[in-house]
Amino acid sequence: MRRIITDQLDITIDLSFSATLIEWQQQHGRNQLPWQQTRDAYRIWLSEIMLQQTQVATVIQYYQKFLQRFPTIFSLAESPVEDVMAHWSGLGYYTRARNLHRCAQRVVADYLGQFPADVELLSDLPGIGPSTAAAISAFAYGTRAAILDGNVKRVFCRIFGVEGFPSSSSVEKQLWELALALLPEQSIEAYTQGLMDLGATLCTRSRPRCHECPFASRCMARITQRVNELPMRKPKKAIPEKFTVMLVIEHDQNILLEQRPPTGIWGGLLSLPEVSRLLTPSERPISKEDLHAELAEFGEVEAISVMPEFTHAFSHYKLKVVPLRVKMRRVCMIAAQANYQWLPAAKLKEAALPAPIKKLLVD
Numbered sequence: 001m002r003r004i005i006t007d008q009l010d011i012t013i014d015l016s017f018s019a020t021l022i023e024w025q026q027q028h029g030r031n032q033l034p035w036q037q038t039r040d041a042y043r044i045w046l047s048e049i050m051l052q053q054t055q056v057a058t059v060i061q062y063y064q065k066f067l068q069r070f071p072t073i074f075s076l077a078e079s080p081v082e083d084v085m086a087h088w089s090g091l092g093y094y095t096r097a098r099n100l101h102r103c104a105q106r107v108v109a110d111y112l113g114q115f116p117a118d119v120e121l122l123s124d125l126p127g128i129g130p131s132t133a134a135a136i137s138a139f140a141y142g143t144r145a146a147i148l149d150g151n152v153k154r155v156f157c158r159i160f161g162v163e164g165f166p167s168s169s170s171v172e173k174q175l176w177e178l179a180l181a182l183l184p185e186q187s188i189e190a191y192t193q194g195l196m197d198l199g200a201t202l203c204t205r206s207r208p209r210c211h212e213c214p215f216a217s218r219c220m221a222r223i224t225q226r227v228n229e230l231p232m233r234k235p236k237k238a239i240p241e242k243f244t245v246m247l248v249i250e251h252d253q254n255i256l257l258e259q260r261p262p263t264g265i266w267g268g269l270l271s272l273p274e275v276s277r278l279l280t281p282s283e284r285p286i287s288k289e290d291l292h293a294e295l296a297e298f299g300e301v302e303a304i305s306v307m308p309e310f311t312h313a314f315s316h317y318k319l320k321v322v323p324l325r326v327k328m329r330r331v332c333m334i335a336a337q338a339n340y341q342w343l344p345a346a347k348l349k350e351a352a353l354p355a356p357i358k359k360l361l362v363d
Contacts, residue, residue, distance in 0.1 A: 017159075017215075018184035018191055024214040025194030030056075030201070034063060036193070041115035041140035042073045045103075048132050049096055056200070062091055073113050077104040085268050086352035094267055094354075099127025117141040138192045146179035147192055148172075151199025157231035158203060161220030166231045240317045245275040245291075248307065248361070249298055251328040254342040255361065256298070257351070265314060266354045270341070272323070273298075291324070299331035312356045323360060 030036075033056065035047035046066065050059045069087050070076040076084065081101045088097035103126040107115055115136065116122060122133035131152075134145035153166040156175050164171040184191050202209045208227060210216050221230040249256040249272075257270040275294050295301050307323040343351055348361045 017182055020214050021194040021198065022184065022187045022190045025190045025197055029190075029194055029197040031193075034060060036139075039140055041136060043067065044139045045115060045128075045136050046100070048135050049100055049127060050091065052096060052132070053093055054091060058091070062088075073104050073107055076101065077108040077113075081268065082352060086350065089269070089352050089358065090355045092355065094269060096127060098262070098268055102126040103128065115140065117143055119143065119145050135192060135196075138188050142188060144183055144185070144188050146176065146183055147195060148175055148179050149196075149199075151203075152179070152195045154205065154231050155195060155199045155203045158208075158221035158227060159215050159219045161224065161226075161230065163230075164232055165234050167234070239313075241311075241320060242317055243320045243322070245294075245322045245324060246272040246357075246360075247274070247295070247298075248272060248323055248325045249328060250326065250345075251299075251331050251342070253345050255345055255348065256331075257341055257343050257353075259339045259341070265319075266357075269352050269354050270343075271354060271357050273340075295326060297332060298326075298328065300329045301326060302329040303327045307360070310356065310360065321356075 025031075033047075035043050038044065047059065047063055050063055050066075066087050070079065070084075079101075081098065084101045085094065085097050088094065088100075091097070106125055107113060117137055117140070119130070119133045119137050122128050122136055123130050125133075128136070131147045131149050134143070134147045137143035137145050138147070153172075153175055156162055156178055157166055160178065162171065162174060162178070166172060166175060198213070202213050210219070210222050210227065213219065216222055219227075221227045247256075256273060258273045260266050260269055260271050262268050275290075291304070292301070295304075304327075305325045307325055309320060309322050311318055311320045313319075345361075348358065351358070353361070
């Protein structure tokens with residue numbers, strides 16, 4: 001046993017922690033994932049970015065298809081960002097895709113296409129934080145570096161009884177000190193993967209499988225019957241709801257799409273034109289006069305029908321969408337501007353559309 005005392009941390013740890021975790025991972029962890037069969041930093045980096053806030057089962061199919069289109073970092077760096085976004089469509093959190101493209105260009109320009117092993121240099125690249133940098137360096141180069149993603153925070157908070165909201169600055173600093181103190185001298189790859197596996201398969205947010213955990217007998221959360229309390233949750237805030245009208249404008253079996261700005265929700269993707277203002281519940285439904293005023297710039301309307309509403313949840317608010325199908329008799333020049341494009345309905349499935357918009361148009 002060892003007691004760690006710093007400005008932020010006062011905790012006793014069992015020095016066999018890393019050895020126990022490594023043994024468990026090698027026997028019971030995930031060892032057959034596609035990106036585990038390589039030391040290629042490009043493939044490892046791609047998997048780590050895709051796995052941010054996305055389940056493994058979802059990532060596998062995207063990872064394999066992405067590599068078919070972009071087999072090397074050079075092919076990714078040289079491709080138009082629109083092509084990258086199209087192959088990312090459906091994975092969500094689209095800032096990751098834009099940063100992926102920027103990062104590939106940086107690695108080609110600054111490091112001749114070879115990811116650096118140094119964690120600080122990796123952390124300086126677009127879309128790569130300290131924990132992701134450590135994982136890439138550990139798996140690709142065997143670097144002894146500490147990771148601390150959401151799953152690992154949960155594991156540490158439960159096993160070692162760490163109090164407080166884990167993403168607050170003071171608690172996160174404690175967890176980083178703990179992560180560094182627990183690093184093994186050898187088998188860093190199995191140890192790092194073990195932390196990920198433990199949090200993803202056993203020490204889950206809800207319904208953890210404590211009876212299968214190799215640390216069940218020394219887990220402070222289990223011993224004190226606080227598994228459902230640790231890690232402590234951030235105080236909930238009411239999630240605001242916004243409303244908008246989206247226009248499914250049709251003409252000659254084509255759909256009018258609008259390129260969204262590079263930043264903000266669905267940044268850089270194609271989407272549907274929207275009513276220029278967000279509606280509040282008191283303003284709904286939109287009046288016929290307002291609707292025709294909005295549509296006049298697109299051309300002469302032949303018919304309008306209301307499609308089923310749907311709600312899409314973002315991290316900070318919910319967006320309730322009222323889709324209107326608009327059939328045009330003729331169209332105006334606005335639809336030929338650079339940020340608009342007509343796309344044949346048959347090609348919508350392959351377009352770089354946000355998942356809820358693709359579901360609306362294709363399903």
